[in-house]
Amino acid sequence: ATEIQWWHAFTGRLGDLLAKQVEDYNASQSDYVVVATNKGNYSETLNAGIAAFRAGEQPHILQVFEVGTATMMSAKGAIKPVYEVMAESGLPFDPNAYLAAVAGYYTTTDGQMLSLPYNSSTPVLYINKDALKTAGLDPETKPKTWGEVETVLTALKASGSACPLTTAWQSWVHLENLSAYHNVPFATKDNGFAGVDTELAFNSPVQVKHIDTLGRWAKDGLFIYSGRRNEGGARFRSGECALFTESSAGYAGVKAEAQFPFAVVNLPYWDDVAGAPQNTIIGGASLWVMAGHEGEEYKGVADFFNFLSSAEVQADWHQNTGYLPITTAAYELTKSQGFYETSPGTDIAILQMTGKAPTGNSKGLRLGSFDQIRGIIDEELEGVWSGSKSAQEALDAAVERGNQLLRRFEQANR
Ligand SMILES: O=P(O)(O)OC[C@H](O)CO
Structure with a gap:
């Protein structure tokens, strides 16, 4: 059988679920063997x-995060576009089967x-209901706005x-999502x-207010x-921790490990921003096919991609991980199985992302050197959390430093 190498970034519960997909695929046919290898975190x-x-x-x-x-x-010689891999394989492939918000x-x-949507997520808020109870709050409290979140956090701290x-x-x-969500x-x-x-523009009043608020919350515990x-x-x-803003795919681990009742709710927003909430944007990763391999191997890649995109495999993956259903068929199958009724909160991600038609500010991000830019943003935000910088100072600095990387990327990719 022809061997197909797949490098990925999953460990823990997600790593186990990925391994199961590979095992199922390998058992389902005898022409190809997919060998999955973890290569560290997304950046690694x-x-x-x-x-x-x-x-x-x-x-x-290669599994590559959205960043x-x-x-x-831009790495043109290094990749083989998915549309080309699929066309050459002669296997049926309908790009319209994928959710537009994801495939776009x-x-x-x-x-x-260019790459196959595989694990797409969006951020949501996780709540430990027992912690709310201990704080004397209704465990069903679902804060919608950041103002309501503050009230909950203050009660939690006091308890x-x-x-x-x-x-x-x-x-x-x-x-990133805060910006899209507030258009x-x-x-x-x-x-x-x-x-x-x-050019980066995340140092405007909405972002400054939000980071300033988080900075104040950090100072107050x-x-x-x-x-x-x-x-x-x-x-x-x-x-x-009682409340947790995290990817919808955090669901996999929470479901497997949490010993307490939890809720998954929409990411909160600022209600004094006109038009908010808009929509959130995707995270997670997609699968890129790398250049330089043989025709028969690419056939195997296409066959494996077809398997991964099938409604059953996708619906299972979505329901177990919290990643979005990648295709309309997987979404419909999940609905018809009654999953959203029996597992409340699991459709929040898809509704929050697709509830409104995206604007130019909320389609997503496409920025070169963005992994490095995130590193800069992380460093500057850490300055706010430790109290050494104001939100405005940190965001101004991150914009200026990040723009230098964008200019270098632009020069290399004109
Ligand atoms: O945890 P994931 O896979 O949903 O990814 C979250 C972010 O998009 C990473 O950049």
Whole structure:
């Protein structure tokens, strides 16, 4: 059988679920064997894929988080576009079967799908209902606005909670999605979709107010910073932190480990911003096919992609992980199975992302060197949480430093 290498970034519960998909695929046919290898976290996996390409040792499939999308799109000789892989395979492939809000992120302006949507998420709010009860609140309290969140956090703190709120992926949730959700630009030129001559713009009043509020909450012990990625997950699942802003895919781990009743609700918004809430944007990752392999191997990749996109596999994946159903068929199948009734909160992500037609500010982000830019944003936000910088100072600095990277990317990709 022909071997197909797939490098990915999943460990823990998500790693187990991915391994099960591979096992099922390998058992379902005998022409191809998919070999999945974890290459560290999202950034490490992206870097491993790029380094391997330079050394001529690239895998067939590379899982790349949404942050690396513009980088992969510009790496023309290194990738083989998915539409091409599928067309050459002769296997049936309908790009319209995928949810527009998801596929649009990975598709060129003229409609060609470059990478396969696989695990797409959007941020939501997780609530430990027992913690609310301990704080004397109705455990069914579902704060809609950041103002209501503050009331809940204050009650939690007063009841002795050492961690009323923590977050995963601070830039993704509290700046990138915050901007889209309030219909303000994160960057000019439709957040980079309309051209590489884009400039960061996340230092406007909405973002400054939000980060300033979180900074105040950090000082008052209402918001506890846990780290740049999803380090906060363990603290929520153990019951230490009461509220948690995290990817809809945090559901996989919470469902498997939490020993308390929990709720998944919409990401809160500021109700004094006109038009809010707009829609949130996607995160997670897609699958890129790397250049330099044999025709028969690409056939195997196409066959595996067809398997991953089938309604049954997608619906299972969506229901177990909290990632969005990637295709309309998987969404319909999940509805018809009654899943959303028996698992409340699991349709929040898709409704929050697709509830309103996206604007230029809320289609998503397409920014070069964005992994490095996130590093800069993380560093500046950490300055706010530690009290050494004001929100305005930190965001101004992140914009200025990030723009230098964007200009270098623009020069290299004109
Ligand atoms: O935890 P994930 O896979 O939903 O990813 C969250 C963010 O999009 C990472 O950039």
